[in-house]
Amino acid sequence: MGTASESSSDSGDVTVVGPHDRAEVELSVNGVRRLAEVEPRVTLLDLLRDHLDVTGPKKVCDRGTCGACTVLENGRLVYACSRLAVEAGGAEITTVEGLGTPDSMHPLQAAFVEHDAQQCGFCTPGFVMALSHLLEKQPNPDDDEIDRALSGNLCRCGTYQGLRDVAHSGVKVVSTGQASGDGIGGRRG
Amino acid sequence: MADYSWPAPGTHQTLGRRLSRLDGPVKATGAAKYSYDKALPGMLHGKMLTCPHAHARIVALDVSGARSMPGVRAVRVIQDVGSEIQWAHDEIVAVAAVSEDIARDALRAVRVEYEVLEHYVIEEDPNGTFEKKEPQERSQGDPDAGFASATTVVERELAIPQIAHMCLEAHGQVAEWQGDEVTVWASTQGVSTLPQQFVDGGLETKAANVRIRCDYMGGGFGAKFSPDRWGIVGAQLAKDAGAPVKMFLDRDQEVAVAGSRPSTFAKIRAGATADGKLVAWESETWGSGGRPGTGAVPVPYVFNVPNQRKKHTSVPTHLQSSRAWRAPNHPQACFLTMATLDDVAAELAMDPLDFVLANLELTGRFEATYREQLEIAAERTGWRERWRPRTEFDDGPLQRGLGLSLHTWGGRGHQSRCDVAVNPDGSVEARIGTQDLGTGTRTVIAMVLAETFGLEIDQVTVRMGDSRFPQSGPSGGSSTVGGVTGSTRRAAMDALREVFTRVAPMLEAEPETLVARGGRIEVDGDSTRSMTWQEAASRIGAVAVTVGGRNPGRGKLNDSGVGGVQIADVTVDIETGVTRVNKLLAIQDCGLVVNEKLAESQIYSGLIMGVGYALFEELIADPHSGRLLNADMEFYRLAGIGDVGTLEAVLMQGPEHQERGVIGLGEPPVISPGAALSNAVANAIGHRVPRLPMTPERVLETLMAAEAAEALEEKA
Numbered sequence: 057m058g059t060a061s062e063s064s065s066d067s068g069d070v071t072v073v074g075p076h077d078r079a080e081v082e083l084s085v086n087g088v089r090r091l092a093e094v095e096p097r098v099t100l101l102d103l104l105r106d107h108l109d110v111t112g113p114k115k116v117c118d119r120g121t122c123g124a125c126t127v128l129e130n131g132r133l134v135y136a137c138s139r140l141a142v143e144a145g146g147a148e149i150t151t152v153e154g155l156g157t158p159d160s161m162h163p164l165q166a167a168f169v170e171h172d173a174q175q176c177g178f179c180t181p182g183f184v185m186a187l188s189h190l191l192e193k194q195p196n197p198d199d200d201e202i203d204r205a206l207s208g209n210l211c212r213c214g215t216y217q218g219l220r221d222v223a224h225s226g227v228k229v230v231s232t233g234q235a236s237g238d239g240i241g242g243r244r245g
Numbered sequence: 246m247a248d249y250s251w252p253a254p255g256t257h258q259t260l261g262r263r264l265s266r267l268d269g270p271v272k273a274t275g276a277a278k279y280s281y282d283k284a285l286p287g288m289l290h291g292k293m294l295t296c297p298h299a300h301a302r303i304v305a306l307d308v309s310g311a312r313s314m315p316g317v318r319a320v321r322v323i324q325d326v327g328s329e330i331q332w333a334h335d336e337i338v339a340v341a342a343v344s345e346d347i348a349r350d351a352l353r354a355v356r357v358e359y360e361v362l363e364h365y366v367i368e369e370d371p372n373g374t375f376e377k378k379e380p381q382e383r384s385q386g387d388p389d390a391g392f393a394s395a396t397t398v399v400e401r402e403l404a405i406p407q408i409a410h411m412c413l414e415a416h417g418q419v420a421e422w423q424g425d426e427v428t429v430w431a432s433t434q435g436v437s438t439l440p441q442q443f444v445d446g447g448l449e450t451k452a453a454n455v456r457i458r459c460d461y462m463g464g465g466f467g468a469k470f471s472p473d474r475w476g477i478v479g480a481q482l483a484k485d486a487g488a489p490v491k492m493f494l495d496r497d498q499e500v501a502v503a504g505s506r507p508s509t510f511a512k513i514r515a516g517a518t519a520d521g522k523l524v525a526w527e528s529e530t531w532g533s534g535g536r537p538g539t540g541a542v543p544v545p546y547v548f549n550v551p552n553q554r555k556k557h558t559s560v561p562t563h564l565q566s567s568r569a570w571r572a573p574n575h576p577q578a579c580f581l582t583m584a585t586l587d588d589v590a591a592e593l594a595m596d597p598l599d600f601v602l603a604n605l606e607l608t609g610r611f612e613a614t615y616r617e618q619l620e621i622a623a624e625r626t627g628w629r630e631r632w633r634p635r636t637e638f639d640d641g642p643l644q645r646g647l648g649l650s651l652h653t654w655g656g657r658g659h660q661s662r663c664d665v666a667v668n669p670d671g672s673v674e675a676r677i678g679t680q681d682l683g684t685g686t687r688t689v690i691a692m693v694l695a696e697t698f699g700l701e702i703d704q705v706t707v708r709m710g711d712s713r714f715p716q717s718g719p720s721g722g723s724s725t726v727g728g729v730t731g732s733t734r735r736a737a738m739d740a741l742r743e744v745f746t747r748v749a750p751m752l753e754a755e756p757e758t759l760v761a762r763g764g765r766i767e768v769d770g771d772s773t774r775s776m777t778w779q780e781a782a783s784r785i786g787a788v789a790v791t792v793g794g795r796n797p798g799r800g801k802l803n804d805s806g807v808g809g810v811q812i813a814d815v816t817v818d819i820e821t822g823v824t825r826v827n828k829l830l831a832i833q834d835c836g837l838v839v840n841e842k843l844a845e846s847q848i849y850s851g852l853i854m855g856v857g858y859a860l861f862e863e864l865i866a867d868p869h870s871g872r873l874l875n876a877d878m879e880f881y882r883l884a885g886i887g888d889v890g891t892l893e894a895v896l897m898q899g900p901e902h903q904e905r906g907v908i909g910l911g912e913p914p915v916i917s918p919g920a921a922l923s924n925a926v927a928n929a930i931g932h933r934v935p936r937l938p939m940t941p942e943r944v945l946e947t948l949m950a951a952e953a954a955e956a957l958e959e960k961a
Contacts, residue, residue: 095346097346098346102345105282106284106344106345109284111275111278111279111282111284112274112275112276113275114279114281114413114414114463115281116413116414116415116496116878117496117877117878117879118495118496119496119877119878119879121877121878121879122413122878124413151275152273152274152275153274153275153276155274156274157274157276158270158271158274158276159270161270161273161274162274165270165273165274166273168269168272168273169265169266169269169270169273170265172265172266172269172842172843172845172846173273174266174269174272174273174683175683175684175685175846175850176413176414176461176462176463176464176682176683177268177271177272177273177277177461177463177683178279178413178414178463178464179413180272180273180275181275184273184275202886203885203886203887204887206885206886206887207885207886207887209885209886210413210878210883210885211413211853211883211886212411212412212413212464212466212854212883213464213683213850214846214849214850214851214852214853214854215846215849215850216849216853216886216889216892217846217849217892218846218849219886220886
């Protein structure tokens with residue numbers, strides 16, 4: 057475990073860390089405050105999956121080209137593979153687990169089940185986040201809006217028909233990105 | 246003697262219903278743990294060094310830098326000095342370290358020297374191959390006489406390239422030893438078959454000591470039948486290090502070595518008489534599935550043209566050995582054939598639907614099925630009202646077109662065993678060593694239990710994904726649904742009969758007169774003599790009734806052989822070359838439909854993968870470096886939600902289909918989309934784009950070539 061050394065510049069709160077030193081990262085994941093020490097090169101995705109055992113977001117391309125790692129960071133849709141853990145310090149992260157559990161699903165997740173919008177399920181967490189973000193802003197999207205909002209997520213099994221049905225189902229999504237200490241699960245729509 | 250059957254049509258309680266898949270909630274909430282998600286205390290991360298050259302010999306290898314790196318716990322040489330590497334990304338060294346990043350650091354510390362050899366990766370020119378194979382020739386009838394009698398002969402060169410499986414969950418596993426026993430959480434299509442394969446692959450242990458676990462897996466499509474070299478070495482690293490090892494491929498490896506579908510290049514001649522009857526087919530094909538080349542695809546597809554001559558040459562290339570890709574060989578054969586026949590119809594100025602109908606007797610066994618499916622498809626798309634010949638165009642750059650294709654598949658249920666237990670408290674459980682690829686296997690097994698015992702689906706439990714459970718076949722060939730429903734049904738019926746035997750005296754009836762319906766056991770036709778399922782189960786005694794069932798077995802529960810018709814509706818922009826899919830319609834039979842909602846999803850799945858290989862997907866090898874240029878998800882394009890248009894799935898149902906029993910559905914729907922879309926584009930723009938995928942570039946090239954040819958003709 058290395059030590060952080062302070063920058064010699066006048067920028068005050070900048071801490072310079074060597075590549076194999078560990079930096080402290082503190083963030084909120086699904087409403088729960090989490091702490092970790094990771095090398096700067098660790099992505100937000102690897103922080104979530106390997107250090108915090110939040111395995112909903114999946115590692116597929118690791119290059120920001122498939123959307124399987126889509127999460128919300130301070131209410132913004134991001135690819136967790138394309139964010140460094142140290143960049144996400146202080147942020148509120150919402151993953152698919154933050155919306156609901158199998159026994160207490162968010163209505164959006166229940167809609168996924170009802171309309172069979174998952175097959176192997178590996179792309180599903182990313183699509184849940186992307187759709188939650190769309191439906192929160194636009195509860196009645198047309199096909200063009202759906203296509204555009206989901207254009208950052210790929211599915212190999214072919215769940216697009218089910219996803220469209222979910223998007224047209226009228227399911228309500230409210231404030232999924234604003235976890236505020238409600239514990240794991242955050243707000244329900 | 247016991248006999249087994251499905252309930253008569255019209256009497257189903259659960260079968261056929263649109264029940265949601267049982268694992269929907271865990272998948273939609275991220276609670277489902279895939280092998281990729283498995284974490285164990287002290288788990289190490291495995292990564293592999295691969296060769297950057299398509300053809301090379303290892304002349305020097307020094308792993309000491311990796312071995313001595315802090316955090317590295319085990320190193321194994323996979324291919325040593327002297328080994329000949331025959332495709333880029335082939336595995337050389339594997340390391341296990343305390344983090345993925347340190348594992349990569351360790352790989353960078355390995356010193357390897359290659360003698361780079363000449364490579365060959367562009368099979369389009371078969372003459373450049375390093376290993377000439379003898380062509381295979383087959384013929385039937387008298388092709389020369391056939392062509393002589395033809396009034397119309399069409400000659401075409403068509404091509405369909407190598408593509409990837411592109412499973413979203415990469416190949417890999419987590420392996421953990423406890424003494425001499427190893428548990429492997431694998432992303433696999435073959436839970437029951439993997440243990441022996443580990444031993445065959447060189448893992449030093451007994452098959453009985455290998456336990457495979459796979460609860461959820463992120464896609465296989467035919468690529469995940471083997472532990473693969475990385476599975477063997479991952480387990481070996483775990484033994485060496487005395488700690489669990491997680492070994493998953495990176496995406497570039499996944500694309501380059503973990504699954505491809507072979508190519509076929511074709512020169513085809515087809516002849517027909519003036520009344521539209523096909524009389525002759527001649528084809529010269531070649532193709533590659535990487536290092537071993539590839540065999541002939543079944544052309545002419547579906548239509549058994551009376552006079553045929555076919556010659557095929559397998560062309561090895563320095564690329565990964567191909568694997569079974571959903572409906573192996575059929576998508577290629579279907580495209581080559583349906584495109585050619587569509588061109589023959591156009592030469593004859595015939596509506597392709599009429600042309601297909603005129604030749605339908607050549608389809609043999611499924612003629613009546615196709616006739617019915619074609620009628621439904623035509624009616625649903627308004628084909629007769631909307632189809633126009635290729636020579637008619639819309640005003641402006643947007644051209645609309647319709648295209649048609651037929652396909653066939655087998656889908657017989659594979660070997661399967663299932664134990665069904667009825668507990669004295671009424672709970673029912675199936676234990677079966679099968680896997681759910683996202684196909685709904687878990688759900689259909691539960692539905693068979695619910696149907697048989699007259700229970701609701703939440704009253705039954707399915708335990709699967711463990712090689713310690715009764716063995717079931719690997720999920721390939723669309724054989725799973727028939728296999729697992731067969732074994733489960735037989736086991737469940739036998740278990741039910743045992744319950745009947747125990748409770749019959751209390752109902753003053755013979756056991757054979759009892760039925761299980763709506764949560765009750767009752768005398769058929771006399772509901773006054775009945776009891777609840779729970780009451781009946783409580784009469785079992787102290788221990789569960791457990792019965793094993795098998796497939797195949799007595800009674801007709803499943804079958805093989807389906808048809809399928811698809812129609813594509815496209816709009817092509819002849820200025821940009823972009824093809825927009827307006828609609829894809831699939832008419833599909835599959836015998837007894839176990840779950841209508843999940844069956845429709847399988848059809849949509851095939852259609853969407855079809856849009857992928859029709860418009861976007863191809864593996865692009867660089868002739869200079871021998872490497873793939875698009876071993877990633879950016880330049881190897883999967884279809885996105887905006888690319889697929891409106892999808893419509895029509896399942897053939899009704900007593901005559903139900904009576905056939907369960908037939909597999911996973912593969913048939915992916916066979917025709919390439920052909921149907923190619924035909925729709927040809928109908929739209931008036932010319933055949935000869936090569937899939939029909940990228941905008943290829944569409945524009947086709948148009949420019951046609952324009953140039955017409956200009957030359959006018960000059961002549």
